[in-house]
Amino acid sequence: MAPADTASAQRGTARSLPPAQEPAPVPSPSPAVASALRTIATERDGLACLMESIGNGLGTAFTAAVERLVTARGRVILTGMGKSGHIGRKIAATFASTGTPALYVHPAEASHGDLGMVQPEDVVVALSWSGETTELADIIGYARRYRVGLIAITANAGSTLGREADVCLTLPKAREACPNGLAPTTSTAMQLALGDALAIALLEARGFSAREFGIYHPGGRLGASLRQVREVMHAGGQMPLVTRGTPMRAAIAEIDAKGFGAVVVVEEDGRLAGIVTDGDLRRNVFRRDLDSLAVEALMSGTPRTVSPETLLAKALEIQESMKITSLIVVENERPVGLVHYHDLLRSGVA
Template sequence: MALAQRVEDADRGEAHHAPAVASALRTIGTERDGLACLMEAVGNGLGDAFTAAVALISGARGRVILTGMGKSGHIGRKIAATMASTGTPALYVHPAEASHGDLGMVQPEDVVVALSWSGETTELADIIGYARRYRVGLVAITSNTGSTLGREADVCLTLPKAREACPNGLAPTTSTAMQLALGDALAVALLEARGFSAREFGIYHPGGRLGASLRQVREVMHGGGQMPVVPRGTPMRAAIAEIDAKGFGSVLVVEADGRLAGIVTDGDIRRNIFRNDLDALNVEAVMSTKPRTVGPETLLAKALEIQESMKITALVVVEDGRPVGLLHYHDLLRSGVA
């Protein structure tokens, strides 16, 4: 194909994609404006209702039951998943299925969080009635405080009116973005109120790279007889033999009482390889006296950050100043975090 033809085709392609890009920018901008309105609302009157919702859910002995129809239902499922993964037991109940037996999933000690932009979703009627009859806590997420859902709720989180990104003003776009953001805000406020730790987060996320990064150093470090260790005063020849035997490219040097004194690495040996008296030296003459250390409870993600930022391959794991393990970069690779 001639160069002129290829340029002409490329120009046509660029022109073809320009409307799509403009559409994307309009959509994102419209949703951004909706989130800005939501932030302003939370900073004003909505903040009091939000605080009340957090208190109601935190004080419940049961679970959070998310429910909603259509797009609101999909958002409800995501909020339930986020809450469950951050220490707030939660599940989604489809409102139509609730009317055919799934109301048995809702118990008096639970709190129902119902999503409906209009607040008049027909399918929510039975679960709202059930919550009122059996004194189940009810939180509404709606744009209409005066709706059936808004009036019946113990706490009504009223979303500000905002223009949908859909050019017809019909497809839920900005509205669902605000629902999702408010649901995330609830989940985060609840985990902060509970003091939910990264360690607990790891319990609920054992799979994949995220799960690996939330494991602790003690789970993958080499300890006991696997550690390359020599006492202070050891000749370098013996120290090198220990490095070769254990295969970590380094050896830990300890005081007579077991406290960490330093580390001799392959790099230390290379920097001294041309010394005529290397064989006659003790480890003190070559070792680094301030090796990088971590505690056994350190998260693997943090250990990886230290190794990569310091450009080192091994970390000494210490407790009370004494080495209890060695963590090599290869251990992080095998764990899946690197």
């Protein structure tokens, strides 16, 4: 081929290739989304500073605060003005629900009679970012006069509150998410996080159990999940129960009479032997000798069991993960009850 022809062919080949694909433009977030991301990032940075502070000098004061609260014979009194007061209310509620008796006292109302709520055996936890909140003056003075324990949560250790406190939890300086640097945002996030940290440290120090947690949270799905199996199980004459050696005809009658789709099999001495479910019956329904068989011929010798103290949330997790509808409740190797999936649904845990 002539050089000119070769060049022409190459140009033709080049023209036949598809144009290069440009990357699709990434849409810019809306102003509202961009603002939300900046706010969360700023508060996240503040929490990171708080974590760093606890790992350094603040950790010593935090330990002292926990020890003071654990040994208090009275209640924890939260107080604070404005946004700090709202955070104080939440911390008080968290303390109370996790085993630390607590209440919130409004500092302005304290000056007009509510100081009577504060007793010498109590510990006051006062929140003020500046530490110079005017409304806190009377409750601080009262705490010092009557030797009430005082813990400060402030960003200014040299403030009136910081100096008067037995323990000062000094928050690190951090930029507020507000573009004007004024509205309490990062500061209240750090206050709240530190309050939660105190509550959990106290919970762990006291060995506060899920059972005790359930006592203070009886309502809703959370309350239901913290109830125990013994509260909903079928016991005594309600249990579908036969002994080893029982003919299948009688076992089927027991399944039908009790209506749980299963029958629990026990040894002569009452120990658990196994379970026969309606699924076992369906798998053997065409056996000609079904009626003449003893119950142990069809039973599963390794049924799923729980103790009476098992939380309903755990019982539900077992049933759903194992795809079973009944759990045998066992105590000292003997069945004492049966809990059905429908019982858990009725309890509100699911």
